Amino acid sequence: MRLLRLKVEQLRRFRQPVEIRDLDAGINLFTGPNESGKSTLVRAIRAAFFERYKSSSVEDLQPWGDSAAAPTVELEFEWQGKRWKLVKSFLKRKRCDVSVDGVAFSGEEAEDKLADLLGFEFPGRGASRPEHWGIPGLLWIEQGAGHEIHKPVEHAGSHLKSVLGSSLGEVTSSAGDALIARITKERARLLTATGRPTGDFATALEAHERLEREHADLQGRIRQYRQQVDRLGQLRDEQARDDGERIWEAYRQQARAAEVRLVEVLAWQREQERDQQALQVCQASVRTSLDLLGRFEAQRKDLHKRAADRDVAAQALAAQEARRPAVERALADARTAFEAARVAVRLAREQQQRKDLARELEQADAELAGLDQALARARELHEALLRQRGLRQTLHIDAKALARLRKAEDELARLAIRQEAVATRLQFDLREPGAVTLAGEPLHGQGERLLLEPAEIVLGQLGSLRILPGGDDIADLVRKRQGLDDDRASLLSVLGVASLAAADIRHEQCRELDGTIRRDESVLESLAPEGLEALAGRRQLKQARREELARLIAALPEPQQGGLSVSRAEVQLDGAGESLKAAEAAEAGFRSALLLATQALESARSEWSRLDGELQGADRRQHEKLAAEQLLELRANENRLEQALRERQKQIDLANPGVLRQDVERFTRSADAAEKAAEQRRLELERLKASLEALGAEGLEERSAELDVELARAVRRKDELGRRAGALDLLLVRLTDHRLQLTRQLQAPLQRHLNRYLQLLFPEASLSVDEALVPEILVRQGLDGEERGRFAELSFGAREQMGLISRLAYADLLREAGRPTLIILDDALVHSDVERLGNMKRVLFDAAQRHQILLFSCHPDSWRDLGVAPRDVAGLGMPAAPSP
Numbered sequence: 031m032r033l034l035r036l037k038v039e040q041l042r043r044f045r046q047p048v049e050i051r052d053l054d055a056g057i058n059l060f061t062g063p064n065e066s067g068k069s070t071l072v073r074a075i076r077a078a079f080f081e082r083y084k085s086s087s088v089e090d091l092q093p094w095g096d097s098a099a100a101p102t103v104e105l106e107f108e109w110q111g112k113r114w115k116l117v118k119s120f121l122k123r124k125r126c127d128v129s130v131d132g133v134a135f136s137g138e139e140a141e142d143k144l145a146d147l148l149g150f151e152f153p154g155r156g157a158s159r160p161e162h163w164g165i166p167g168l169l170w171i172e173q174g175a176g177h178e179i180h181k182p183v184e185h186a187g188s189h190l191k192s193v194l195g196s197s198l199g200e201v202t203s204s205a206g207d208a209l210i211a212r213i214t215k216e217r218a219r220l221l222t223a224t225g226r227p228t229g230d231f232a233t234a235l236e237a238h239e240r241l242e243r244e245h246a247d248l249q250g251r252i253r254q255y256r257q258q259v260d261r262l263g264q265l266r267d268e269q270a271r272d273d274g275e276r277i278w279e280a281y282r283q284q285a286r287a288a289e290v291r292l293v294e295v296l297a298w299q300r301e302q303e304r305d306q307q308a309l310q311v312c313q314a315s316v317r318t319s320l321d322l323l324g325r326f327e328a329q330r331k332d333l334h335k336r337a338a339d340r341d342v343a344a345q346a347l348a349a350q351e352a353r354r355p356a357v358e359r360a361l362a363d364a365r366t367a368f369e370a371a372r373v374a375v376r377l378a379r380e381q382q383q384r385k386d387l388a389r390e391l392e393q394a395d396a397e398l399a400g401l402d403q404a405l406a407r408a409r410e411l412h413e414a415l416l417r418q419r420g421l422r423q424t425l426h427i428d429a430k431a432l433a434r435l436r437k438a439e440d441e442l443a444r445l446a447i448r449q450e451a452v453a454t455r456l457q458f459d460l461r462e463p464g465a466v467t468l469a470g471e472p473l474h475g476q477g478e479r480l481l482l483e484p485a486e487i488v489l490g491q492l493g494s495l496r497i498l499p500g501g502d503d504i505a506d507l508v509r510k511r512q513g514l515d516d517d518r519a520s521l522l523s524v525l526g527v528a529s530l531a532a533a534d535i536r537h538e539q540c541r542e543l544d545g546t547i548r549r550d551e552s553v554l555e556s557l558a559p560e561g562l563e564a565l566a567g568r569r570q571l572k573q574a575r576r577e578e579l580a581r582l583i584a585a586l587p588e589p590q591q592g593g594l595s596v597s598r599a600e601v602q603l604d605g606a607g608e609s610l611k612a613a614e615a616a617e618a619g620f621r622s623a624l625l626l627a628t629q630a631l632e633s634a635r636s637e638w639s640r641l642d643g644e645l646q647g648a649d650r651r652q653h654e655k656l657a658a659e660q661l662l663e664l665r666a667n668e669n670r671l672e673q674a675l676r677e678r679q680k681q682i683d684l685a686n687p688g689v690l691r692q693d694v695e696r697f698t699r700s701a702d703a704a705e706k707a708a709e710q711r712r713l714e715l716e717r718l719k720a721s722l723e724a725l726g727a728e729g730l731e732e733r734s735a736e737l738d739v740e741l742a743r744a745v746r747r748k749d750e751l752g753r754r755a756g757a758l759d760l761l762l763v764r765l766t767d768h769r770l771q772l773t774r775q776l777q778a779p780l781q782r783h784l785n786r787y788l789q790l791l792f793p794e795a796s797l798s799v800d801e802a803l804v805p806e807i808l809v810r811q812g813l814d815g816e817e818r819g820r821f822a823e824l825s826f827g828a829r830e831q832m833g834l835i836s837r838l839a840y841a842d843l844l845r846e847a848g849r850p851t852l853i854i855l856d857d858a859l860v861h862s863d864v865e866r867l868g869n870m871k872r873v874l875f876d877a878a879q880r881h882q883i884l885l886f887s888c889h890p891d892s893w894r895d896l897g898v899a900p901r902d903v904a905g906l907g908m909p910a911a912p913s914p
Contacts, residue, residue, distance in 0.1 A: 031850030032882050034113075037104040042070045045093045048906045054898065056878035061890035062903035068886040069173055071903070072856045075884075078103040078118050079144055079166060080158035083126035083137075087157035091120055098122060109147070109850050116144065147850060149186070161185050165844065169837055170854040177829035177861075179821070179836055183804045186840075213762050220755035231751040238744040245737045252734065258718050265715045272711070278704040285697035292690040295682060302678050309671040312664055319661040326657075336638040343631035350624040357620045364606070364613035371599070371606035377587075378599035384586040387579050394576040401569040408557040408565055411550050418550070422543045427525055427536050435521040439530050442514045448507055454481040454497060465490045483508060779846070783839035790876065791869045797832060805836050827861035831870055834858060838877045845880055853883045860889065871896055 037049040044067060062068055073091070081088050091101035100123035105116040118126045128140035135143055145151060150164030160167055160181060168186040220231040227235050456479040460466055463474035467488045487495040527533040558565040784797050784805075795810035805821045808828075821832060834855070841851040859870055874883060875897060887893055890900055 031107055031109045031852050033105065033107045033852060033884070035104070035106040036071065036075070037102075038071070038074045039102045040093060040096070040099040041074055041091050041101040041103065042093060043067050044070060044906070045096070045099070050901070050906070053882070053884075055882055057874060057883045057885060057896060057898045059893055059896060059898050059900040060884070060886045060903050061893070061900040062888065064888055066888075066904040067906060068888070068903050069856060072170070072172070072854060072884075072886060074101075074103045075105070075854065076158075076166075076170065077101070077120070078105050078116055079148065080150065080152075080163060081118075081120070082141065082152055082158075083118050083120060083124050085120070085157060088120050107852075116140075149849065165849070166852070169841055169851060171834070171837070171856060171858050173856040176833050176855075176858045177826055179829075179833040180804050183836075183840075210762065210765050213758055213765065217755070217758040217762055220751060221759060225759065227755070231755050234744065234747045234751050238741075238748045241737065241741045241744050245734075245741050248734050248737060255722070258722055262715065262718045262722065265711050265718065268711055269708070269715060272704075272708040278701040278708075281697045281701035281704065285694050285701065288690050288693035288697065291685065292687060292694060295685040295687045295690060298678055298682050298685070299687065302675060302682065305671055305675050305678070309668065309675065312668045312671060316661065316664045316668060319657050319664060322653075322657045323661070326653075333638070333642060336634060340631070340634035340638050343627065343634045347624075347627040347631050350620070350627045353620055354624075357617050361613045361617045364610040368603075368606040368610040371603040375596070375599040375603045378596045380586050382596045384583060387583050387586070391576065391579040391583065394572060394579060398569065398572050398576060401565070401572055404557045405562070405565050405569055408554055408562055411554045411557070412562060415547060415550050415554065418543060418547050422540060422547065425536055425540050425543065427527075427533060427540060429537070431521055431524050432533050432537055435518065435525065435530055435533060438514055438518045438521060442511065442518065445507060445511050445514065455479075456481055456487075456497070780839055780843050783842040784836065786842075787835040787838055787873050787876070790872045791831060791835065791866070797835070799836075805832055808832065827863070827866065830859060830861055831866060834870065835873060838873065838881075841877070841881050851881050853877070853881050854886075855883065856886045857888060858885070867892060868895075 032055050033053050035049065035051050035053070037047060038044050039047040043065075048067075050071075060068055060071070077088060077091060088101070092099045100119050100121055102117070102119040102123070105114075107114050112131045115129045116127070126137055126140045128135045128143060130143075141152060148164070148166050150166055151162045153159060153162050162185075163170075163182075164186050168182040219229045220227065222228050226232075456468070457477070458466070458473050458479075459476045460474050463472070466473045468479060469485045481497055485497050487497065489495065522528065522533075525533050525536075527536060780799060784799070788795050788797050792808075792810045795808065797805055798807045798809075800806045808819050808821065808824065810817055821829060824832065837853070841853060844851050859867060862870060871893075874885070877883065885893070885896075886903075893900065
């Protein structure tokens, strides 16, 4: 089986489609850091085969936070010359399609076809689990599970045994199984499965061990009794010797004699210390006398040196005096040049100041003109604003009163409409004018009147008609209209207008006037932000500055042609200043040197005179004579003390006070130890007498004879059951070995493939498998010869290596049986050292000649020499680089 293409979409971290093509028939190496998507690709392959497309237990396939995603996996692979294509979607778009060379299958039929091909089962419900994975679960190693082999082999056991061509059940159900079961049952009565005694055999062993312990304890007590008897005699002899000799008293006498001798020697040491101190005082006095005589001699030598220093100082002073004219002349020249440069700088600065003031005067004139123009404009705007504000105050209209007036007008309009609707209509058509009057108003021609209140119609000579409009609403409307008329009249009076239209016209005029005022205020604010007075003040200050500038310019000299610039004059001044500083420094150095030379000469003369006076004094010779005589006396006393110290030290060394102290301590300790040992022997003698009296009353010899009989009986029972247990165990081993030989004949193909790979890792090693085809015992050569270790007892890394070798052997077995194989390794062999990993690469490279291997790793450096180019998983799903 060869995987050709893998595509995933909306699956965990791969939200966008990710496709892997052109997979090699051998090893395919995928690398990338943690969480780059390696395990996601492995999970996608497992989900495509193991999970039912209808399953709702695969929410882990969705990208995080995207509950509307539909994880999809597409796989293409070849098997036996046919091209298979699998497309499976989960959750929001559940479907499964399989095509084999164009023949399509869908749904559960497609899933069952895949399960039959690869050798696995689907769960009855829920997510797929390892016990359903069969052959792929054995060949596809999950991250961190490479060391576990028992469960995957157990889950794939039925498929592996079918490949072997015979079932182990045929061997285990043969006629020999009944005999093995019977012998196993009989053996179980005496031995456990691990060969430990049980039942009657264990009871006999316990009885034998108990009697042996009791017999050994009794024999020990008898030996102890005899040893104590011997010890009692020995102690009695030693006590009699101690009472006769009393050796500790002799030791104490020797200690006292050593202590007397030590006191005498310590007195010598004290005398020695006193003489040593006297010798040190004498030697110090000798050194003092020698120092005094040395100083006398040094003063004579120093007198000659002082005379030479006096002559040298006189010569140095004469040399300094010779330098005086040149130093004073150089200083005078430097001062003259500096003064000239300083005058030139002052003139240059005055010329530059006149130019700067002239420029500032021009700028002041321009600014003064601008201030004059701004001040005139500001005053014009100020006067206009005063007029506008006065007009605005005249035209002012209360906005709230205007709103109430507008509301009253609206209410009157609405009330008029209601009155017209409910009023009594009087229509007339009169031919004779003046014949009829309504409320005193003559009516003539055609017309109409609305009657809202009682009215009287006079019909001339005929009499009159009184019309009473019906309904309470009419009276209410009349009252409301009267009230609204009064409000309107009052508001018109407050606003000072004759109508609402006139009020609106005045309101519009106020609004336009407000805009004009704000505009002029803004312009005035820009011209005079601090007010007209401040602007006028600024103009006065600028005028004053302009006059001051004119005065300053007039006070400065007129510009001259060919004058130096300020910078050039300052450069010359700096140079002259440096020259002056150098000349002053030289002059100061000269004066300092002259002063030092004068002081040196005076000091040399003073020191020579003082020292010469001391040497010529009368007391000096007397002191020198007394010092010499005292030195001779001190030398004699020093020799006497040294002789006495040497003789006394010989006496002390011969007496050896350290040894005397040790003798005092040794004899004292010996006396204490001898006396203490005598007391301890006495106490031990008393304890032994009491212990022997107690043991003699227990009858130890009689009890020993009885135990001998019981122990012999227990030995016979133990030996009898031991021989039976050994015979049953041997018989079971022989029968089991015979059945194992039959089993190994069936396991030979698998064993051959195991040994093939194992030789690449451990030459001359072998790995056996049990009846369930699970690796059992590894046999290899070590430093101390052959080493045997069970699979479960190997180190984690070794179990991981053996587990991978076993899986490759199973893959070879499946391939020979015509079954498809695909090997997936997710971060395998991470616990292997460098040497083992190198050998395992040989194993993988060899297996890749027969199988396709997908290897995922976060350690790309560990697989550089695998012979394949790695694919970076972190780059999957990234947009491709544009073509050049």
